[in-house]
Amino acid sequence: MKKILSFVLAAVLIAGCISCFAYADSPEKTLKFNSDGKFRIVHLCDVQDVYPLNATTKEFIKEMLAEIKPDIVILGGDNCVADAGTKEDAINELCPLFVDAKTYFTFVFGNHDHQQMFESQENKTEQSVAIRQQLLEMYQRYGNEYCLAYDADPSVSGVAKHNLPIYGKDSSKVVYNLYMMDSNAYYPNENEEKGYDGIHPDELEWYKSVAAQLKEENGGKPVPAMMFQHIVMQESADALFISSPVNLGDAGKTFEDIDGNEKYYTYLPKLGSIQDGFMLEFPCPNYRDYGQLKAIKDAGDVVAVFSGHDHTNSYKINVEGIDIINTGGCTYHSYGSTLNRGVRVIDLDESDLSTYSTFTYTVAEQALKDGSTITTLGDISKAEATFAVIGGKLLAFLMSVLETIFFFVK
Secondary structure, three states, X not given: OHHHHHHHHHHHXXXXXXXXXXXXOOOOOOOEOOOOOEEEEEEEEOOOEOOOOOHHHHHHHHHHHHHHOOOEEEEOOXXXXXXXXXXXXXXXXXXXXXXXXXOEEEEOOOOXXXXXXXXXXXXXXXXXXXXXXXHHHHHHHHHHHHEOOOOOOOOOOOOOOEEEEEEOOOOOOEEEEEEEOOOOOEEOOOOOOOEEOOOOHHHHHHHHHHHHHHHHHOOOOXXXXXXXXXXXXXXXXXXXXXXXXXXXXXXXXXXXXXXXOEEEEEEEEOOOOOOEEEOOOOOOOEOEOXXXXXXXXHHOOEEEEEEOOOOOOEEEEEEOOEEEEEXXXXXXXXXXXXXXXXXXXXXXXXXXXXOOEEEEEEHHHHHOOOOOOHHHOOOOOHXXXXXXXXXXXXXXXXXXHHHHHOOOOO
């Protein structure tokens, strides 16, 4: 269904034209700004592969780590979809990519990570928690000291929710913070009745308590932060698509607001909303609004929320002062687009923590680097890589033009 929507949305766009830890060499598990005051994050989403890992994806990750040199990699969910019999082997193949590069990594779970390990079709919601806890232990085992993921409070909804503080380069003070949230799988349960799930209220309360503690330790001032999750916030639909007064059925989308009332959307995009990048499929956010945006605004620390899940989308929008950013998929096992298949790079500068910069770094770009072997592995040729790089830039430019032309449709 998501692939079909990708084609529909691409057609609409075309018609509209006629957007707590140190550098890896440190033995200490403390994220810290480097001596030059910089800190680099790579957001790597939807590897969504089996065992053995696709050779192109594997080579891209290796080459990308050497080229980009991140201080930490954040896996954005749907990290591994191998069957129950080979799941551990698959995780044992993925984790060493970061261990061998001496690069710290952490992750959030997606809606597909655990599905292959259900023992029955009953009580799947309960099973999913136990399975994710088991998977977390596998990542910790095979990631060794380079895996920074943990579950901060097992009594709260979700698994592997945690935060990673980043310290100043010359101090023991926390100057930035990273939240990893579990957006769960399907609403209202694992039977996929209405759509995707989101970050539950008790997990949001956990987040607010951490934010409040850091604020208190920071002299009453919120510590700037970023939040990472798999499923995109529901507000993306509000920002990106024109609403409908009536239920359009299969010709539109339906969600529930924070009070449980249904709200309806058309597939007509608000072309003035995308600040950067592009969108090739309707976002698939949480069906029920649990109040995430309100919680973030109340806490006052998060400047941007990053998600994956929608493989062909790579954009930045802003909703009520909060950036909502989607990173395209890295997968060659599931659906994707050569225009954005890759990772998102996020750069922080300690001299100005009120802002950040981000850009997409694609498989195609890496494939054209001197010494790359990516084009020898059969998934992408040099000609295709060249076309993808040019095409991605043209599409991003097109979206910026449309944003300018349709600035009033937001």
